[in-house]
Amino acid sequence: MATTKTPSNSYKLLTSTMWLWLILLAVAVYGFLISKTTKEMPKTWFEWKTEFRYQYLGIVGLWHDGHYAARDRVALYSQPDRVAVITGGNRGIGLRIVEKLLACDMTVIMGVRDPVTAEKAVGNIVDLSQTKGKLICEKLDVGDLKSVRAFAQRLKEKHSKIDILLNNAGIMFAPFKLSSDGFESHFAINFLGHFLLTHLLLPQLRAAGREGRNARIVNVSSCVNLIGRINYKDINGVKNYYPGTAYSQSKLAQILFTRHLQAMLDAEKAHVQANVVHPGIVDTDLFEHSATTSAPFLKKIFFKTPERGSRTVVFAAIDPSIEGEGGTYLSNCGKGPMHGDAKKPEKCEKLFQFASELLKIKQYGTGV
Numbered sequence: 001m002a003t004t005k006t007p008s009n010s011y012k013l014l015t016s017t018m019w020l021w022l023i024l025l026a027v028a029v030y031g032f033l034i035s036k037t038t039k040e041m042p043k044t045w046f047e048w049k050t051e052f053r054y055q056y057l058g059i060v061g062l063w064h065d066g067h068y069a070a071r072d073r074v075a076l077y078s079q080p081d082r083v084a085v086i087t088g089g090n091r092g093i094g095l096r097i098v099e100k101l102l103a104c105d106m107t108v109i110m111g112v113r114d115p116v117t118a119e120k121a122v123g124n125i126v127d128l129s130q131t132k133g134k135l136i137c138e139k140l141d142v143g144d145l146k147s148v149r150a151f152a153q154r155l156k157e158k159h160s161k162i163d164i165l166l167n168n169a170g171i172m173f174a175p176f177k178l179s180s181d182g183f184e185s186h187f188a189i190n191f192l193g194h195f196l197l198t199h200l201l202l203p204q205l206r207a208a209g210r211e212g213r214n215a216r217i218v219n220v221s222s223c224v225n226l227i228g229r230i231n232y233k234d235i236n237g238v239k240n241y242y243p244g245t246a247y248s249q250s251k252l253a254q255i256l257f258t259r260h261l262q263a264m265l266d267a268e269k270a271h272v273q274a275n276v277v278h279p280g281i282v283d284t285d286l287f288e289h290s291a292t293t294s295a296p297f298l299k300k301i302f303f304k305t306p307e308r309g310s311r312t313v314v315f316a317a318i319d320p321s322i323e324g325e326g327g328t329y330l331s332n333c334g335k336g337p338m339h340g341d342a343k344k345p346e347k348c349e350k351l352f353q354f355a356s357e358l359l360k361i362k363q364y365g366t367g368v
């Protein structure tokens with residue numbers, strides 16, 4: 001006769017509290033990693049919740065990068081007549097983007113804080129005497145609105161057409177700091193400076209685009225847009241600053257901006273398309289204020305290399321298969337999941353108007 005075993009009471013207790021044990025273990029490991037870095041331990045329930053959501057998205061992001069690795073490819077081809085502008089590009093993902101654009105024989109203009117070291121950094125990975133592409137390094141602090149205006153003015157004087165604008169520069173989890181214009185640094189650098197730069201360069205982008213060959217704007221966002229929220233009442237987060245919240249807010253802002261910009265470009269039938277990208281979870285200095293700095297080997301094993309991180313960005317900038325498909329959120333060279341607010345035109349427009357008012361822009365895209 002068959003007998004069925006009934007689980008013992010201690011086994012039942014163990015399994016029923018398994019989730020609690022797992023959470024406690026995760027907190028202990030996380031606390032240990034943080035204790036080895038300059039990052040502060042979360043203090044409030046809200047901060048812990050934000051951290052857990054980040055860890056969850058990080059794991060899902062790593063799974064996505066692994067699952068779609070075969071799709072994560074971009075074919076480079078020669079386009080010597082094209083001019084590309086990139087913010088940052090002296091290190092991390094941006095440096096590998098520049099390498100690929102030069103391999104396409106383009107003229108690449110880098111907007112960087114230190115043009116001399118930026119040129120050296122590119123020279124270390126590309127033979128600048130051999131490449132058919134041309135490299136120009138210009139001074140830009142994207143978190144300083146005056147610097148953004150000066151950079152755009154210099155480009156305007158030298159280049160009547162710009163084919164590609166890559167809004168790549170960014171910071172993550174930085175301690176609270178206001179920019180010289182009075183904006184919280186994530187909001188200022190990751191979003192507002194790029195919002196202004198795009199406005200100022202749109203006339204040259206419009207001039208470069210033509211039927212079947214749109215000029216392209218690529219905003220480099222992040223999968224953490226999914227947990228972002230725009231805090232209109234306290235955009236600088238002065239009352240309750242938490243770096244993770246500031247970062248996800250700025251990355252959501254980039255997506256809402258892209259979506260409304262594309263709606264405007266469609267309405268005016270411009271030959272310009274704007275897309276937004278999550279490059280993957282990539283082993284770069286971006287994580288300097290994160291717990292992962294205490295376990296660099298984990299990043300080496302699980303994260304994408306900067307070269308792989310650059311692929312979806314370059315795909316958005318040049319791949320013919322997405323010609324005419326603006327307003328798309330791309331991840332691993334395909335469509336990815338974006339925040340619910342990004343699917344609501346009124347939410348995208350609200351952020352767009354809010355930013356235009358902050359910058360006193362009367363008519364977006366006029367370049368003045």
Ligand SMILES: NC(=O)c1ccc[n+]([C@@H]2O[C@H](COP(=O)([O-])OP(=O)(O)OC[C@H]3O[C@@H](n4cnc5c(N)ncnc54)[C@H](OP(=O)(O)O)[C@@H]3O)[C@@H](O)[C@H]2O)c1
Pocket residue numbers: 087088089090091092093094111112113114140141142143144167168169170171172189220221222223278279280281282283284285286287
């Ligand atoms: N790494 C990832 O896993 C990941 C994931 C999702 C999204 N992203 C996004 O990808 C983009 C590139 O990040 P990354 O991983 O390559 O980071 P990174 O290695 O830290 O590089 C950041 C770049 O941004 C530049 N930058 C920062 N502040 C600037 C400012 N005020 N003005 C001009 N340039 C400035 C840096 O130049 P300096 O040398 O002058 O500081 C550098 O070139 C960012 O937008 C980031 O949010 C990255």
